[in-house]
Amino acid sequence: MIVLASNSDSRAKILRDFGISFRQKGCDFDEDAIIATTPKNFVYQATMGKYKACKKEMGLEIPLLVADTVVTSAGEILRKAKDRDDAKRILTLQSGSVTSIVTCMIYESKSLFFLDISSTDYIFDIFDEEALEAYLDSGEWQGKAGACMVEGFCKPYIKEVKGLESNAMGLGIEKLLPFI
Numbered sequence: 001m002i003v004l005a006s007n008s009d010s011r012a013k014i015l016r017d018f019g020i021s022f023r024q025k026g027c028d029f030d031e032d033a034i035i036a037t038t039p040k041n042f043v044y045q046a047t048m049g050k051y052k053a054c055k056k057e058m059g060l061e062i063p064l065l066v067a068d069t070v071v072t073s074a075g076e077i078l079r080k081a082k083d084r085d086d087a088k089r090i091l092t093l094q095s096g097s098v099t100s101i102v103t104c105m106i107y108e109s110k111s112l113f114f115l116d117i118s119s120t121d122y123i124f125d126i127f128d129e130e131a132l133e134a135y136l137d138s139g140e141w142q143g144k145a146g147a148c149m150v151e152g153f154c155k156p157y158i159k160e161v162k163g164l165e166s167n168a169m170g171l172g173i174e175k176l177l178p179f180i
Contacts, residue, residue, distance in 0.1 A: 002107075002180060005054035005066045010151075011171045018173055020180065022065070027054035031068075031079075039072040039102045040117055046070070047104035055108070063109035063180065069170045071146025073099040078146040084136055087147040091136075094148060095157075096126040101146070101168040107179055114179045118172045120163030122150060127157055 004011060007026035015022050029049040036042035046068040054066055071078040073094045081087035099122045107114040131153070141147035148154045150168045166173045 002063045002065050003054075003058060005050060005058070005064055006170075008067075008170050010169045011067060014166055014169060014171045014173050018177065023062075025058070027057055029053045036077070039070045039077050039100065040104075040119075042077055043068050043070040043102050043104040044117060047106055051106045051108075060108060060110055063107065065105065065107045065171075065176075067103060067105035067171050069101060069103040069145050069168075071099060071101050071148065073097055073146070080143055080145055081141060081147040087141045088132070088136055090147045091127065091132060091141070094124055094127075094146065094154075095132075096124060098123050099146065099148070101150070101163075103167045103170055103172055105171060105176065107176060112179060114176070116172060116175050118164065118167045118175065120161065120165065120168040122154070122158055122168070123160040124154065125157045125159050 001021045004015060004022045004024045005027055012024055027050055031046050034042055034045045036045055047066055050068060051066040054064060074097060078090045081090050100119050102119045104117045135153040140152060164172050164174055
């Protein structure tokens with residue numbers, strides 16, 4: 001049993017798919033206070049901030065797993081879209097370009113501390129304008145880093161992937177499994 005210190009449905013699904021017993025409980029941390037110029041630095045700060053808050057709140061009686069993900073394209077860190085217009089701007093940057101999804105995760109038990117920062121690169125074809133508008137209207141982009149779901153809207157536009165798909169979904173499970 002582990003504590004997934006995240007409210008992410010995608011992370012929970014990954015753990016379920018791999019048969020890992022967990023309970024899920026997120027912790028409060030203000031990501032807006034982060035000042036970072038690189039995606040790796042941003043995601044490290046976000047994960048470390050969440051980790052410290054969750055460890056203080058829950059301790060390590062049950063091993064703790066914390067993760068955060070950031071999306072970057074065209075040299076810009078693409079956070080969660082503020083509104084529909086911001087989502088369209090963010091998705092337009094990714095259309096027909098390389099988008100990197102960087103995930104940092106921390107796993108700690110009483111005897112082990114594991115930290116990983118990994119990147120998965122997607123080369124996207126140009127997004128169909130009608131499909132993009134329908135996706136924006138659906139609201140499925142809300143709460144998603146980069147407003148994109150590689151397992152959803154973006155999937156048909158993937159031309160090439162370099163890295164782990166699980167990492168792009170928010171948790172590089174293949175790297176974590178040997179430690180749990």
